[in-house]
Amino acid sequence: MGRRLVWGLLIAFLCCAISLFLAPNDLHRSLVAATNHAQQDHHVNRAYNDALAKSILFFEGQRSGKLPADQRVTWRGDSALADGQPDNVNLVGGYYDAGDNVKFGWTISYTTSLLSWAAIEYRQQITSAGEIEHLRQAIRWATDFLLRSHTSSTTFYTQVGDGNKDHSCWERPEDMDTPRTLYKITSQNPGSEAAGDAAAALAAASMVFEHVDAAYSSKLLQHAKSVINLINHNTNYFLIIVKKRACPFYCSYSGYQDELLWGATWLYEATGDKKYHGYLTSNQGWSGSVSEFSWDNKLAGVQTLLAKRFNGGDKELGKYKSDAESFICALMPGSGSQQIQTTPGGLMYTRDSSNLQYVTSSSMLLFIYSKNLVVSRVNGVHCSSKYFSASQIRAFAKSQVDYILGKNPMKMSYMVGYGSKFPQQLHHRGSSLPSIKSHKPKISCNDGYDHYYSSSQPNPNVHVGALVGGPDSSDNYPDQRSDYSHAEPTTYINAGFIGSVAALL
16 A cells, blocks of 8 residues: 555544544634634745845845846946956956945955855755745855956955045946045955955855856865965954055954954865864864854854854864854843843844844844754753753744844834835935936936935835845834935845845745
């Protein structure tokens, strides 16, 4: 007798047995309740699917360079097609990291690492949602640029564009005429942060493409191994070559050690090479208790990855595991060592400027850590006298995703284009100025400020999927274009959110 037939007979028998013990009305109510529950689950899952799809779509609106034929964000056009020319190199492509028109290699690398981690950790869920290919395309748009930026074994370009001059103009990417200044690190002028971050991004992405494009995966990994050699262990500044050594625009406030560990961790994940393991074990002293995960401080990401290996049997990584638990305790409400407070509405609040970047990245780590606890059969985390199970950690992370998508005092979604109420005045040049497809004449630097920046009207181009900086500490969101601390989207806010919402599918 076939296995399916046996199961069918068993189910039929159970149904008959249940019907004998339930009155007709009770049976009807049970069936209705089961149907309603299934419909509710389907509705919730569809909502998360929609949020995932839109958060990935956002990256197409941030593209720099020659746009492909299958570009879905149609209000954008080609831009920055001459990037790299002053040095006779091709630096076309990549992403504008926020509402401006500069390409920061540092944040592109961090964004790429998070996108790749989501694709690795939640490949099955993202595939089931029909978005894995779109996510791979988003990753590849970044890694193609990082490969071009690594022009030789001794040179890596870290930024295209003058941040100060760019920020003094309000221009579409397609019109911009501010200097496309080039910044780079070399073996003579190393930059530990930029090199470690790029190595992590390339190594993580190599794992994404390992089984779908082996040649590309191998190329990414080769460049990851090469670019990390540009690290100088004796500098804690991001160095560049222009006229003097300095930060190109953003500095590393947390130091350089986290990027060195971040790069080594992902190279170990991608290769299994013991030399990276040795580097991580011998430098455990660099790890410490932190309460944020961001483009500046990657320690919590390192700790989360290596805690999984500790729970899997690698007891040489104990410091990372204990520090990972310290990170969990710093976030969880009611913990004896909580450092990050929540708003009255329940949102984690790290700092006022672009707070959602910390919410999405931290939530991603909470989801991954809770998952690893279950897989490793570890009961939970002790925070002083308080104990948090994996399900409690996951529930708190879920509350952050739900807050962002509309379960908050403002009753609005902080993702543009999601739900019936969302931000209308995004602090974003391309979104706030008429599309070059509908308005061909150039909009100059000052004209953008004079006629559009201060407008009280909604942005003409809906930048679907963009997550803004978020509400203030009292859960208020004024929705004003000039309020860049709360109204500006960034690639790294979305990157952390993709890993968070994918966990709920």
